[in-house]
Amino acid sequence: MIETTDAVRVATGISGFDGVLHGGLPQGKCALIVGTPGSGKTMLALQFLVEGILRFEEPGMFISFEESPDLLRAVAVGLGLPIDAPANKLLHIFDGRPIIDALNGGAFDIGGLVAIVGDDFRRLGIRRIVFDGLDALFTLSKDGAVTGQEFRRLVELTDGAGVTSLICLKPGLGNDDLPSKFDAIEYAADAVIRLGYRVNLGLVRRILRIVKIRHAGFAAGEHPFVITSRGIDVSFYPAVKAEPPLSLERVSIGVRQLDVMLEGGLLRCSATLISGLPGTAKSTIGASFLAAGLERGEKCLLVALDEPATQLIANVRSVGVEIESYVRSGQLQTLSLNAGSVIADEHFLMIERAFDSHRPTLVVIDPVSAFDKAGGTAVAQLVVERLTWLVKRRGIAAIFTAVANSSLGEAESTASQVSAIADTWVHLSFAVRGGERNRTLTIVKSRGTAHSNQLREMILSSSGITLQDVYQIQGDFLLGTARLEREQEQKREMQAHEVSTKTLLRELDGRRSSALAKLRDAERELLEIDEQMLEGIEETASLDALALQDRSEVDASRGALDGGTLDER
Amino acid sequence: MNAPLETGATATLILFVAGDSPNSRAAVANLRRTLTTLGGSEDDIEIIDVFERPDIASMARVLVTPALIRRSDPQARILGDLSSTQQLLAFLQ
Numbered sequence: 130m131i132e133t134t135d136a137v138r139v140a141t142g143i144s145g146f147d148g149v150l151h152g153g154l155p156q157g158k159c160a161l162i163v164g165t166p167g168s169g170k171t172m173l174a175l176q177f178l179v180e181g182i183l184r185f186e187e188p189g190m191f192i193s194f195e196e197s198p199d200l201l202r203a204v205a206v207g208l209g210l211p212i213d214a215p216a217n218k219l220l221h222i223f224d225g226r227p228i229i230d231a232l233n234g235g236a237f238d239i240g241g242l243v244a245i246v247g248d249d250f251r252r253l254g255i256r257r258i259v260f261d262g263l264d265a266l267f268t269l270s271k272d273g274a275v276t277g278q279e280f281r282r283l284v285e286l287t288d289g290a291g292v293t294s295l296i297c298l299k300p301g302l303g304n305d306d307l308p309s310k311f312d313a314i315e316y317a318a319d320a321v322i323r324l325g326y327r328v329n330l331g332l333v334r335r336i337l338r339i340v341k342i343r344h345a346g347f348a349a350g351e352h353p354f355v356i357t358s359r360g361i362d363v364s365f366y367p368a369v370k371a372e373p374p375l376s377l378e379r380v381s382i383g384v385r386q387l388d389v390m391l392e393g394g395l396l397r398c399s400a401t402l403i404s405g406l407p408g409t410a411k412s413t414i415g416a417s418f419l420a421a422g423l424e425r426g427e428k429c430l431l432v433a434l435d436e437p438a439t440q441l442i443a444n445v446r447s448v449g450v451e452i453e454s455y456v457r458s459g460q461l462q463t464l465s466l467n468a469g470s471v472i473a474d475e476h477f478l479m480i481e482r483a484f485d486s487h488r489p490t491l492v493v494i495d496p497v498s499a500f501d502k503a504g505g506t507a508v509a510q511l512v513v514e515r516l517t518w519l520v521k522r523r524g525i526a527a528i529f530t531a532v533a534n535s536s537l538g539e540a541e542s543t544a545s546q547v548s549a550i551a552d553t554w555v556h557l558s559f560a561v562r563g564g565e566r567n568r569t570l571t572i573v574k575s576r577g578t579a580h581s582n583q584l585r586e587m588i589l590s591s592s593g594i595t596l597q598d599v600y601q602i603q604g605d606f607l608l609g610t611a612r613l614e615r616e617q618e619q620k621r622e623m624q625a626h627e628v629s630t631k632t633l634l635r636e637l638d639g640r641r642s643s644a645l646a647k648l649r650d651a652e653r654e655l656l657e658i659d660e661q662m663l664e665g666i667e668e669t670a671s672l673d674a675l676a677l678q679d680r681s682e683v684d685a686s687r688g689a690l691d692g693g694t695l696d697e698r
Numbered sequence: 699m700n701a702p703l704e705t706g707a708t709a710t711l712i713l714f715v716a717g718d719s720p721n722s723r724a725a726v727a728n729l730r731r732t733l734t735t736l737g738g739s740e741d742d743i744e745i746i747d748v749f750e751r752p753d754i755a756s757m758a759r760v761l762v763t764p765a766l767i768r769r770s771d772p773q774a775r776i777l778g779d780l781s782s783t784q785q786l787l788a789f790l791q
Contacts, residue, residue, distance in 0.1 A: 223756070224759065225759070225761055228759065228775055230774070230775075231765075231775045231776065231777050232774075232775070232776040232777065232785065232789060233776075233777055233778060234766070234776040234777055234778040234779070234780050234781070234782060234785055234786065234789070235721075235724075235725075235777075235778030235779040235780055235781040235782060236721050236724075236778055236779045236781065237721055237762045237763060237764065237765075237777050237778045237779065238716060238719055238721050238762070238763055239761060239762060239763070240715075240716020240717065240719055240721075240722070240748055240749070240762075240763035240764075241714060241716065241748045241755045241760040241761040241762055241763045241765065242761040242762070243716070244716065244748035244749045244752040244755055245748070245752050245755050245756045245761070247749075247752070248752035248753070248756070249752075249756075266761060266762065
């Protein structure tokens with residue numbers, strides 16, 4: 130694809146189509162639309178003109194070789210063209226249906242058409258033109274060379290006037306190829322767009338594919354589209370994702386313990402998958418999530434696919450989740466879709482339209498696995514991927530529930546492989562043991578979150594959802610009654626331990642008191658001993674003094690010499 | 699196409715041509731020749747160039763040229779260069 134010489138584009142105004150076209154049709158060029166009857170050619174072409182009038186006030190000309198102008202004008206009104214306003218006058222419809230009883234009298238050309246169109250361009254200032262069913266004009270001619278030559282005259286005419294043109298052609302019956310006499314047209318056209326449809330499991334999936342745009346880029350591949358009364362809606366999924374708004378805001382899931390496990394909740398621009406077998410309370414978590422958001426004043430959207438939204442809302446009331454009043458106030462919008470009635474692409478567009486009109490900040494789609502019924506898993510997978518992308522781009526926090534495939538046992542994956550796309554994946558399960566079926570919850574993954582990796586027991590009560598820690602004994606998890614028993618046993622053990630400790634303390638306290646008493650007694654005894662000893666010492670000293678005095682008196686009375694004393698000794 | 703064709707002339711036959719394209723020139727020649735064999739005159743034919751009168755071509759829904767229209771009730775038309783004399787004779791009689 131040569132991007133440097135990219136042609137100037139004319140926005141068709143058709144939702145998604147301009148994205149596929151990288152902006153629009155090449156301005157002033159001729160685009161071919163090839164499709165079997167009923168593939169949407171006329172609708173697409175008419176919408177191209179109506180949007181040109183509504184958005185850019187560009188006069189448009191529709192040359193119809195198949196349908197009556199009255200019918201076309203009615204369809205155009207359905208597409209949004211006002212009935213009375215001056216804008217209505219900007220749509221010119223020319224009845225080009227062949228005159229039925231005209232005889233074929235030899236070689237001809239389309240000089241009349243070229244003259245009429247050229248005149249209209251000048252008189253009416255036409256900017257967009259459609260030749261719908263141009264093949265009708267060439268039914269009389271078997272000559273491919275003539276057809277190609279005449280077609281080039283049309284191309285020259287539109288090119289010269291700078292009018293963007295769409296030419297609708299039917300391929301041969303029974304195949305998708307144009308009759309060979311139109312080969313030259315396919316070569317000469319600046320763009321070739323093919324419309325078709327495929328039947329997937331009984332549902333029609335319409336497909337649009339750009340075959341070529343000369344000197345210009347486009348999104349190659351098959352693009353699903355739908356036709357509604359409001360026109361064509363192409364489901365465009367660009368190859369390069371626009372970066373979603375970055376937000377670190379956490380949104381409560383409405384279950385306190387789960388918020389804790391997820392570091393405060395779900396990220397604002399993210400999609401969370403909640404998978405599990407039927408009855409594992411996926412919807413209840415979804416509803417709790419909405420209830421918390423509604424209470425905060427957020428606008429919410431609930432898309433119900435298996436059971437109608439009213440039933441789902443009534444069901445979750447039994448576990449204390451009340452969101453019904455918000456439906457009445459309009460804060461919560463519900464969309465109940467019949468999965469399997471139309472191709473999943475159509476449901477995707479309905480959801481996208483609900484995003485546009487209600488502008489929710491929280492969304493629950495319950496369950497996305499229902500899309501598997503709407504045209505097969507390949508279609509469903511892409512639709513869920515697109516929904517994930519859409520949610521992030523719109524700054525929405527979303528929960529998608531998915532019914533786990535029971536035929537695969539407890540395999541933690543869903544048919545639509547949402548798990549790989551989702552930012553956070555919570556898996557719900559049952560554990561059956563000891564005559565009980567207990568619910569469990571695990572966080573399988575959570576991007577950008579240091580989430581808990583532990584299994585929790587999930588308990589539903591009339592006051593909502595609570596999560597309990599589970600006991601692991603020799604690799605076995607204890608749930609329900611077994612967990613309760615274990616909890617009580619542990620409590621008893623604790624109590625017993627507490628009692629023995631108290632006894633010991635009391636005993637030690639007693640021993641300490643008695644030791645202290647003994648210490649006091651000893652101190653008192655020591656003091657007494659010290660006092661007695663002091664008294665004894667003082668008494669001894671006074672006695673010594675008396676004895677010395679007596680001796681002196683005796684010595685004096687004898688008058689004896691010192692030597693005499695010695696001799697005596 | 700049953701609405702009366704107002705061209706400002708009253709000839710019974712109107713031949714729409716596209717400039718002097720080969721098909722158109724052939725049609726004029728073929729029509730004149732056959733008309734002569736039938737004893738008709740030039741006054742019976744009105745030749746309209748669609749590029750000069752696109753309004754009349756549009757009104758008559760002449761997209762394919764050349765086209766010969768017979769003013770009658772009902773109107774009749776034959777498309778192409780009128781190369782089949784036999785077919786043209788049948789149309790004119």
